[in-house]
Amino acid sequence: MKENVRILGIDDGPFLREIDTDTVLTGVLMRLDGTIERIMVSRIQIDGSDILPTLKSFLADLNKLRVYAIVSEGVTFGGFNLIVPEEFTAITGIPYISVTKSQGELDSMISAIDKHCLNPSYYRDKIAQLKPVRKKIYATDFTINIAGIPVEEAMILLKRLMKVGTVPEPVRIAHMISSAVRSVENTEKKRKI
Amino acid sequence: MKENVRILGIDDGPFLREIDTDTVLTGVLMRLDGTIERIMVSRIQIDGSDILPTLKSFLADLNKLRVYAIVSEGVTFGGFNLIVPEEFTAITGIPYISVTKSQGELDSMISAIDKHCLNPSYYRDKIAQLKPVRKKIYATDFTINIAGIPVEEAMILLKRLMKVGTVPEPVRIAHMISSAVRSVENTEKKRKI
DSSP: OOTTOEEEEEEEOOOOTTTOSEEEEEEEEEETTSOEEEEEEEEEETTOSOHHHHHHHHHHHTTTOOOOEEEESSSEETTTEEOOHHHHHHHHOOOEEEEESOSOHHHHHHHHHHHHOSOHHHHHHHHHTOOOEEEEETTEEEEEEEESSOHHHHHHHHHHHOOSTTSOHHHHHHHHHHHHHHHHHHHHHHHHO | OOTTOEEEEEEEOOOOTTTOSEEEEEEEEEETTSOEEEEEEEEEETTOSOHHHHHHHHHHHTTTOOOOEEEESSSEETTTEEOOHHHHHHHHOOOEEEEESOSOHHHHHHHHHHHHOSOHHHHHHHHHTOOOEEEEETTEEEEEEEESSOHHHHHHHHHHHOOSTTSOHHHHHHHHHHHHHHHHHHHHHHHHO
16 A cells, blocks of 8 residues: 555544534544645534535545545544445545444444434434444454445555554544644633633 | 654644734644644734743643653744743743744844834843744755754754654644634634624
8 A cells, every 4th residue: 555645534522412512523634654734623513414514525625635535433423423434435435434442332322312313213224324343453353334445455554544552543633633622612611601 | 862752843823913812822742753642722812922821831731741842933923922942941941942944034023013012122122032043954944043952952853853844743733733723713703704
């Protein structure tokens, strides 16, 4: 795999359902050699359905920079803002790789649907489309949800991207940025109260 | 120099004097091997004097992670929020390295003082403390302002940190984050109008 292949890692910021209506989503475009080429920050609704248009706007902002694959930790953002990798890839033509150590992601999603979702049948249909597989990377078990890329290739990519701990590097950095942005937003809110 | 030495790169976000009263300042803590360990975002006033307390709060947030040096592009942030490296180092004990390609930074500062500063004599005194030197890194001329570190060592550090173009890597990433955060803030403002 070439060193200048570009991966877009995404991650959302923390939020409190009682207080927040939205949170941030950060995208970090990183080459396989570790160079960060672009950073994008946007907002997504809590338990909303705007993750797909948000990712499409990230891709539009990248203009002609070719994204080899999108990588995320899990398939939900800002609560129940859900990405179905196959749906994403069918629309954008770009492979999608979700990876998470958590084993019960689908189970916990299903049990929380009735609690948090205004439209549970919509989410049940979406979740039914997911095809999680359990895979080992180095010595750790992960649940992966992928589309548009063979499993073997996705595994090679994930191994290359996991430099620090068990999170792909562009996702780890997107996570730090989302958290830092939310932290300063919360400080602002307190100042205004 | 050890690979696990930690550099804190900082950079501010864009702003418009007619509209904004503050902007963001991002800090990126990076090891010499390129690993990003922490990302912090805060706010600074336009033409204010809160850059020093903001950097002190970044250092406090880093708790016991030892920062080898702070690196920035130039010595002004959010307009005239000015860092005097010697003053910073005297207070914090941490070396400070400012580097910029721009040759006329001091001249343009002095000519803009009367235009933008409520207290021009305060800024003139601060600027008089700066001791810029002109140095070549690879084939490019830079103005550097340093304190708490010998020039030769600062030059070695800057060469190591300039991986992409002529900006030290943690500063380049802090710049991308600050810009992305301001971009989403401006989108929010437009939505509220």
